[in-house]
Amino acid sequence: DVVLTQTPPTLSATIGQSVSISCRSSQSLLHSNGNTYLNWLLQRPGQPPQLLIYLVSRLESGVPNRFSGSGSGTDFTLKISGVEAEDLGVYYCVQSTHAPWTFGGGTKLELK
Amino acid sequence: EVQLQQSGAELGKPGTSVKLSCKVSGYNIRSTYMHWVNQRPGKGLEWIGRIDPANGNTIYAEKFKSKATLTADTSSNTAYMQLSQLKSDDTAIYFCALMGFAYWGQGTLVTVSS
Numbered sequence: 001d002v003v004l005t006q007t008p009p010t011l012s013a014t015i016g017q018s019v020s021i022s023c024r025s026s027q028s029l030l031h032s033n034g035n036t037y038l039n040w041l042l043q044r045p046g047q048p049p050q051l052l053i054y055l056v057s058r059l060e061s062g063v064p065n066r067f068s069g070s071g072s073g074t075d076f077t078l079k080i081s082g083v084e085a086e087d088l089g090v091y092y093c094v095q096s097t098h099a100p101w102t103f104g105g106g107t108k109l110e111l112k
Numbered sequence: 113e114v115q116l117q118q119s120g121a122e123l124g125k126p127g128t129s130v131k132l133s134c135k136v137s138g139y140n141i142r143s144t145y146m147h148w149v150n151q152r153p154g155k156g157l158e159w160i161g162r163i164d165p166a167n168g169n170t171i172y173a174e175k176f177k178s179k180a181t182l183t184a185d186t187s188s189n190t191a192y193m194q195l196s197q198l199k200s201d202d203t204a205i206y207f208c209a210l211m212g213f214a215y216w217g218q219g220t221l222v223t224v225s226s
Contacts, residue, residue: 001174039213041157048207048216049157060214092157094213100173101147106156 002026004093004104012112013083021107023076023093030073030097037096040069040078044089053078083109114138116208116217123223124198131194132220134208141165141184144211146191148182150204163191198224
C-alpha cells in the first residue's frame with residue numbers, strides 16, 4: 001500500500017502568516033493516464049472533512065484562493081498564503097492513484 | 113445540491129453486526145464511486161473501501177476485508193456498509209464520501225460496548 005507521510009504533524013501559526021504542509025508518498029502518484037490523484041482535505045473540529053485541492057493543484061469550487069497545491073511524483077505541498085481563523089483544523093492528503101486509497105496522518109494547524 | 117444523509121448513531125455489543133446507510137440526494141450514485149472512511153476517537157482518517165454502485169464492484173483496504181461489506185441500492189440512491197464481529201476497536205465515526213471526496217456525509221458514530 002502507498003504510505004503518505006505528512007510533515008509537520010503540528011503547525012502553529014499567527015493570523016496572516018503563510019504556512020506549508022508537506023505530503024510525501026512511498027511511490028509515485030503519477031497514474032498511467034497522466035493524472036496525479038493527490039487531494040488535500042481540511043477537517044475542522046466536529047465536522048466531516050472538506051475537499052480543498054484535487055489533482056495536486058486544482059482548487060475545489062468555493063475554496064479561497066489563499067490555498068494552493070503543488071508537487072509531482074512523490075512530493076507534494078499545500079500552502080496557505082495568509083492564515084485566517086477559519087483555517088484551523090487538521091489537514092490531510094489522500095491519494096487515489098493506487099488501490100487501496102490512503103490518507104496521510106494529518107497536520108494540525110493551530111493558533112500560536 | 114448534493115447531500116449525503118447518514119443513519120443515526122449505533123450502539124453495538126461485541127460480536128454483533130451493524131449496518132450503516134448513506135442516502136444521497138442531488139446526484140445519481142451510479143455515476144460515481146462511494147467511499148467509506150473511519151475515524152477512531154482522536155485519530156486520523158482511515159480508508160475502508162469503495163463501491164461502484166453501477167455494478168457492485170468493491171475494493172477494500174486489507175484490514176477491512178473481513179470486517180466491512182459494502183453494498184448499494186441504486187433504486188433508492190443509497191449506499192450501505194455492514195460491520196461484522198464488532199470489537200471495542202471498531203468504535204469510531206464512519207463517513208461516506210463520493211465524487212473524489214468532494215462530498216461527505218455527516219458521519220455515524222458506532223460505539224461497541226457490552
